[in-house]
Amino acid sequence: QVHLVESGGGVVQPGRSLRLSCAASGFIFSDYGMHWVRQAPGKGLQWVAIVWYGGSHQFYADSVKGRFTISRDNSKNMLYLEMNSLRVEDTAVYYCARGHGGNSVFDYWGQGALVTVSS
Amino acid sequence: EIVMTQSPATLSVSPRQRVTLSCRASQSVANDLAWYQQKPGQVPRLLIYAASTRATGIPARFSGGGSGTLFTLTISSLQSEDFAIYYCQHYNSWPVTFGGGTKVEI
Numbered sequence: 217q218v219h220l221v222e223s224g225g226g227v228v229q230p231g232r233s234l235r236l237s238c239a240a241s242g243f244i245f246s247d248y249g250m251h252w253v254r255q256a257p258g259k260g261l262q263w264v265a266i267v268w269y270g271g272s273h274q275f276y277a278d279s280v281k282g283r284f285t286i287s288r289d290n291s292k293n294m295l296y297l298e299m300n301s302l303r304v305e306d307t308a309v310y311y312c313a314r315g316h317g318g319n320s321v322f323d324y325w326g327q328g329a330l331v332t333v334s335s
Numbered sequence: 336e337i338v339m340t341q342s343p344a345t346l347s348v349s350p351r352q353r354v355t356l357s358c359r360a361s362q363s364v365a366n367d368l369a370w371y372q373q374k375p376g377q378v379p380r381l382l383i384y385a386a387s388t389r390a391t392g393i394p395a396r397f398s399g400g401g402s403g404t405l406f407t408l409t410i411s412s413l414q415s416e417d418f419a420i421y422y423c424q425h426y427n428s429w430p431v432t433f434g435g436g437t438k439v440e441i
Binding site: 260261262263275277278311316319320321322323325326327328 | 336367369371378379380381384390391422424426429430431432433434435436
């Protein structure tokens with residue numbers, strides 16, 4: 217049974233940093249691209265970043281490029297999102313999600329981690 | 336980036352009614368289109384991918400259609416548990432983007 221569990225959310229001031237983690241289980245983690253998707257309060261879904269199987273290739277949404285870093289540790293079945301220079305508009309629930317079949321279709325989602333950026 | 340537009344924003348329907356939601360892409364995405372359902376306080380759930388393939392465990396009353404720039408999600412007979420927000424998403428190019436959602440309410 218696939219499980220994705222995020223941690224590391226919280227309240228942070230603008231300009232500060234935060235690191236999210238996602239623990240994966242129930243599948244061969246290194247066989248899948250992994251994503252972060254976010255949802256601002258009361259708003260729709262926004263894709264944030266992808267890291268491919270071995271971790272050497274990543275891609276980002278323009279809104280976070282240069283500020284966020286996605287990474288993975290396949291030996292620990294862990295996914296990470298390092299968020300720097302946080303802005304108020306980064307406030308959202310951040311979901312880790314598994315990519316289905318080599319595509320960027322999100323077939324399993326974690327429960328989400330709330331990140332609130334506020335002074 | 337490709338803009339995904341969903342219509343209508345809100346749909347008021349009755350149980351057992353047939354419902355069709357629309358999703359339009361600003362340029363062709365071939366059949367690289369997925370649909371998700373999100374109930375209040377819950378995580379999004381994958382319903383359809385490749386425009387018309389139901390995900391594992393999704394009831395047959397959900398069906399997807401279309402290709403290129405225009406897509407539909409049809410619920411053949413709406414059940415009480417189907418009241419939710421539905422999002423379309425393309426994955427044809429980077430960045431992948433979602434539509435703004437259609438809320439299906441009573």
